[in-house]
Amino acid sequence: MKKAGKVVKNEAVSAWGAHLDTLVENKLTLTHDEAELHLYETFQQAQLIQLRFNAPVMTSMLSGRKVMHLREMAPFNYQPGESLLLPSDRLMQIDFPDATFEDPTRCLALTISDEFIQEVVSELNEQVPRVETSDQWQLDTDNYLLQNDPEISSLIDKLIRLFRENNPFKPFFVKNTLRELIVRLSQTQVRTGLLQQTSQHLTKNRLAYVVAYIRENLTRALSVEELCDKACLSKSHFFRLFKSELGVSPVQFVLTERIRLAKAILSNPAKSITDACYESGFNSLTHFSNAFRSIEHISPRQFKRQLFGLN
Missing domain, CATH: 1.10.10.60 (Homeodomain-like)
Incomplete structure (x- = not known):
């Protein structure tokens, strides 16, 4: 990731209790066997900050606004209540037009192993097959932008809390919440397709x-x-x-x-x-x-x- 922010004093603390090392994309990373949760804060305006991950990733805006530059898409405003699914190794270039020290831009990036995603989707197709045998549940991570519904918003909040907990059951709770998130996202994508591109599915669904x-x-x-x-x-x-x-x-x-x-x-x-x-x-x-x-x-x-x- 390209860094543009200056280093700040060690006594400065982020919203998640970590020291600030930089004013642009200051990061706290929390790990699990199947996923990593990266919490970002940006405290000053910046342009074309580069970011990519080596696993499929779901990013979600928590506060403030970004302008996202992605391959094959026109630049767009990215705001709280929205999430973006991207495949492994997809380059993001990000502008922070509004970030200030008093009103930082905050977001998260949740990387999930592709093997775990496929495991959950395969189990979903086996246990809850779709109405048409030719259709399959899947998770599209190719520049997929969505508006979070209440269930997805709740799961995002829950994962932030679980990843930060010191609890012997934490790995179990995180894994089950990740499973539910994958299922909810897959449901959202199917529902969006059926409702917004209805005419494309008329003859086959x-x-x-x-x-x-x-x-x-x-x-x-x-x-x-x-x-x-x-x-x-x-x-x-x-x-x-x-x-x-x-x-x-x-x-x-x-x-x-x-x-x-x-x-x-x-x-x-x-x-x-x-x-x-x-x-x-x-x-x-x-x-x-x-x-x-x-x-x-x-x-x-x-x-x-x-x-x-x-x-």
Whole structure:
């Protein structure tokens, strides 16, 4: 790694209790049989700092902002709540446009042995096969940028705590948490593919076909039996596979899609809350309001006011 920061006084201490050796990418490394956790802090602006790892790596932003320069990708802002999966030996060049001593940029890099990743993925495919036999669970580490969901965020926080613990059970706890993280990341990638590139999977994945069917028929009642029929699966099998690959039940997915449609309708100044209710498939304003609040944590009226800056 290319270092650009000056050495600082030994009495200066990082957020993780280690002495600061440099103001740019000051690092604390913690080890496990299957992984290494690197915690980084940068306290001054810097440009094109080079970094690479000799194992597949998941990086996650904790505070501040970076600008990432990666092969075959335009430079992009990298911010808290986001993670990036990269293969072994992939060069990163990093800008720190906002870092200061009072407000440092913090991130982590978690390297995991490729053998361990393949072991977990193979076990996942054996025990929880995907809906289509031609599809396999896998972990794509080729410049894969993702928004952390609550489960992944929780696992990241847990790993930081576990790696720093002095506990005789630490190796056991870390290994199990790494296993869960690999599974969650694989689920996230499958779910993202089915939901964001649905049309690419229509002819080869029954769940993608059901997702498209739900989106095309949101404004009318959709029974579980109808969706099972479209997937050519029994009810129990359909429920299990839908939740396995999409992370939610079919009923919850339909509700979430209707709220997504309602938000788009509410974004039109000419549309009312009543319009959004009935045009997104709800048959009761009370039900619509309660469902909207359960997902968005605000009422439809508050959403519309915030959207247009109304009092």
